[in-house]
Amino acid sequence: MRSLLIVDDHAGFRMWAREVLRHEGFDVVGEATDGLSAIDAVHDLHPEVVLLDIQLPDMSGFEVAERIAAQTSVVLTSSRSAADYGPAVVRSPAVGFMAKSDLTGAAMAALLDPAQS
Amino acid sequence: MTRRRWALAGIAVASLVWALGGEWVSIHAGIAENHFLDALAGLSFFVAGIVALDRRQGNRIGPLMLASGASWFCGNWENLRWPVWGAPLLVFGSATAAFVAHVALGYSNGRLATRYERVTVAATYVGTAGAMLGFVLTDDPRVAGCVRDCPWAPVIWSSQSAADAFEWVDEHGAYVLVPMFVIALWLRWRRSTPAQRRYLTPLWVAAGILAGVYLISAIVPASPHGFLRLLSDFQALLEICVPAVFLAGLLSARLAQSAVGSLVVDLQAPRPTGELRALIAAALGDPSVDIVYAVDDGGWIQADGSPALLPTDESGPSARQVTVIEREQRRLAALIHDPAVDPGLVRAVAAAAGMAVENERLHAQVRAQLDEVRASRSRIVQAGDDERRRVERDLHDGAQQRLVTLSLAMHAARRQLTAGHPDAVADTLALASDELRLAIDELRELARGLHPVILTDEGLGPALQSLADRAAVPVSVDRVPEHRFPPTIESTVYFVVSEALANIGKYADASDASIHVTHDAAALIVEVRDNGCGGADPARGSGLRGLSDRVAAVNGRMTVVSPVGAGTTVRVVLPGSARADRVDLVQRDSTGTPVGAAPHWTPGGTP
Numbered sequence: 001m002r003s004l005l006i007v008d009d010h011a012g013f014r015m016w017a018r019e020v021l022r023h024e025g026f027d028v029v030g031e032a033t034d035g036l037s038a039i040d041a042v043h044d045l046h047p048e049v050v051l052l053d054i055q056l057p058d059m060s061g062f063e064v065a066e067r068i069a070a071q072t073s074v075v076l077t078s079s080r081s082a083a084d085y086g087p088a089v090v091r092s093p094a095v096g097f098m099a100k101s102d103l104t105g106a107a108m109a110a111l112l113d114p115a116q117s
Numbered sequence: 118m119t120r121r122r123w124a125l126a127g128i129a130v131a132s133l134v135w136a137l138g139g140e141w142v143s144i145h146a147g148i149a150e151n152h153f154l155d156a157l158a159g160l161s162f163f164v165a166g167i168v169a170l171d172r173r174q175g176n177r178i179g180p181l182m183l184a185s186g187a188s189w190f191c192g193n194w195e196n197l198r199w200p201v202w203g204a205p206l207l208v209f210g211s212a213t214a215a216f217v218a219h220v221a222l223g224y225s226n227g228r229l230a231t232r233y234e235r236v237t238v239a240a241t242y243v244g245t246a247g248a249m250l251g252f253v254l255t256d257d258p259r260v261a262g263c264v265r266d267c268p269w270a271p272v273i274w275s276s277q278s279a280a281d282a283f284e285w286v287d288e289h290g291a292y293v294l295v296p297m298f299v300i301a302l303w304l305r306w307r308r309s310t311p312a313q314r315r316y317l318t319p320l321w322v323a324a325g326i327l328a329g330v331y332l333i334s335a336i337v338p339a340s341p342h343g344f345l346r347l348l349s350d351f352q353a354l355l356e357i358c359v360p361a362v363f364l365a366g367l368l369s370a371r372l373a374q375s376a377v378g379s380l381v382v383d384l385q386a387p388r389p390t391g392e393l394r395a396l397i398a399a400a401l402g403d404p405s406v407d408i409v410y411a412v413d414d415g416g417w418i419q420a421d422g423s424p425a426l427l428p429t430d431e432s433g434p435s436a437r438q439v440t441v442i443e444r445e446q447r448r449l450a451a452l453i454h455d456p457a458v459d460p461g462l463v464r465a466v467a468a469a470a471g472m473a474v475e476n477e478r479l480h481a482q483v484r485a486q487l488d489e490v491r492a493s494r495s496r497i498v499q500a501g502d503d504e505r506r507r508v509e510r511d512l513h514d515g516a517q518q519r520l521v522t523l524s525l526a527m528h529a530a531r532r533q534l535t536a537g538h539p540d541a542v543a544d545t546l547a548l549a550s551d552e553l554r555l556a557i558d559e560l561r562e563l564a565r566g567l568h569p570v571i572l573t574d575e576g577l578g579p580a581l582q583s584l585a586d587r588a589a590v591p592v593s594v595d596r597v598p599e600h601r602f603p604p605t606i607e608s609t610v611y612f613v614v615s616e617a618l619a620n621i622g623k624y625a626d627a628s629d630a631s632i633h634v635t636h637d638a639a640a641l642i643v644e645v646r647d648n649g650c651g652g653a654d655p656a657r658g659s660g661l662r663g664l665s666d667r668v669a670a671v672n673g674r675m676t677v678v679s680p681v682g683a684g685t686t687v688r689v690v691l692p693g694s695a696r697a698d699r700v701d702l703v704q705r706d707s708t709g710t711p712v713g714a715a716p717h718w719t720p721g722g723t724p
Contacts, residue, residue, distance in 0.1 A: 101524045
């Protein structure tokens with residue numbers, strides 16, 4: 001199982017994302033509610049994957065991705081679609097983007113390992 | 118001829134008698150001096166004084182000029198050697214320099230503006246006439262050999278040492294008084310406006326040189342011949358300059374009055390915006406003149422409609438004088454000009470340009486209103502953008518997030534169902550149901566912010582009551598008309614009250630508030646009052662200004678009265694808000710669902 005950190009300021013989303021991913025191939029090792037605590041959590045927990053909301057209260061998810069991408073695989077997420085963010089998603093060092101409404105363990109696995117899918 | 122003119126004529130005759138009589142006495146006493154120059158200098162003070170009394174009533178320069186002239190000839194009359202009159206003539210005659218100093222420093226209204234000027238002039242009077250008074254009160258001419266017909270006899274205290282001291286002060290006082298006077302002139306020049314300097318520089322140059330001559334006269338040994346005689350003539354010539362400059366000032370004012378006639382002619386021709394200022398500047402002879410126009414709310418605007426402020430500098434080189442132009446007790450405009458410009462001329466120009474000023478004011482007001490409309494339109498567009506961003510943010514942070522989690526919950530429930538955990542499914546669905554209810558509540562609140570259904574369906578009264586019910590403080594609603602108004606008017610009233618109540622909840626620290634709505638043939642008037650801390654400023658904060666724009670867009674007017682510590686009243690007047698004769702409504706069934714086509718509704722209940 002891949003270890004995973006969920007970063008989102010919305011408690012309801014964190015709860016259900018943990019519930020879904022925990023049963024679908026991911027070991028949820030932690031949660032963070034803002035950018036700075038996410039960076040700290042990556043340093044402390046060394047997750048293999050970070051599910052990172054783009055709109056965080058203290059900084060942009062793109063900025064957080066720049067700072068942690070060398071240590072982990074980042075999957076950006078949002079309740080908006082990727083098109084709403086234009087080329088910023090492509091420029092980001094994240095491995096991909098997943099709309100919150102599409103979140104499943106299988107979809108995450110496919111995004112992280114396209115060859116297997 | 119008026120009584121005043123007769124009095125002036127009497128003064129003129131008396132002055133002439135005093136001047137020519139004095140010269141006649143000097144000539145017959147064998148005094149060696151230039152009698153023509155002496156008479157001319159003294160008479161020039163009389164002429165200037167009489168003209169000043171005629172043209173500038175209340176101006177102290179006129180009496181000072183007359184006093185200078187009278188003092189000037191005292192020395193001549195002293196040669197009569199009348200025992201009784203000798204002392205007063207000597208004392209008053211010694212004050213000529215003090216009168217001239219007073220005129221020079223007090224020009225052009227005779228008032229001394231600073232403490233230093235008052236001290237200087239007082240010292241000059243004391244050092245000349247005061248010293249001479251002390252001398253005649255203590256000196257006994259009989260000690261010096263006078264046997265009969267002595268010019269005076271000491272009436273209080275005969276003391277030769279005191280008399281010598283007073284005489285020394287009289288002869289050497291110039292060493293101190295002249296530098297004091299020159300410093301006073303220099304200080305006055307420094308704080309004068311450019312226009313004042315233009316008028317006063319010739320006078321001050323003459324007065325400064327004159328002071329130098331007085332100083333030299335005090336140093337050079339007394340002699341009726343040679344260099345001192347030359348100095349005396351030069352001094353007389355310079356002293357003529359003082360009244361001459363004053364007369365020139367009066368004459369230039371008279372010439373300027375004729376410019377008013379030219380102004381009237383020039384005003385007949387069409388002219389571009391701002392040209393009125395140039396015409397008035399030319400008529401006043403003050404290139405720095407400015408005109409600002411009164412607006413109904415008590416403020417001032419420039420000719421181009423931009424806001425203006427009246428100057429507050431009342432002294433110093435940047436000092437400005439404000440002359441308000443009124444018509445029928447209504448302010449039209451204000452002329453901002455150099456204080457040195459003759460007030461009578463300003464009044465004449467203002468009267469001549471009254472109609473043109475009124476026209477220019479109306480144009481300026483229209484320009485100001487256009488500017489405000491442009492700014493308001495821009496703010497309305499901005500407010501629309503801000504509102505769309507707010508709605509998008511509210512949707513994203515609220516209902517959209519809840520729907521996303523709902524989606525995840527459904528996904529989890531499906532998995533739990535497949536895995537055969539019905540209890541877990543029930544728990545998940547219960548949580549999902551709560552989330553769905555919250556999403557519905559948030560969407561309802563958002564929709565109400567966009568446009569309240571209750572306002573459309575029920576009208577102002579119930580809609581305002583619903584706002585009052587949800588307010589943060591107890592709110593009473595009274596006097597709301599029951600009939601309907603045009604939708605834009607109703608929504609304007611609704612959002613004004615909504616914003617006002619929101620502000621009360623956020624900032625007012627109030628314990629209660631009230632909503633009053635009244636309506637007559639002329640206007641719909643809405644007032645929201647609270648008993649809070651007051652101090653609200655409609656110029657700050659986009660909320661109240663946005664409302665003001667919204668009110669202005671339907672030709673209304675919003676005022677906020679908010680004295681610190683005494684609550685706030687937001688008052689909106691919507692003129693001509695006629696009740697709606699027919700309002701299109703969506704008919705709904707008992708559940709609130711729209712049914713069928715919208716019928717026409719007529720106030721009073723007749724469909």
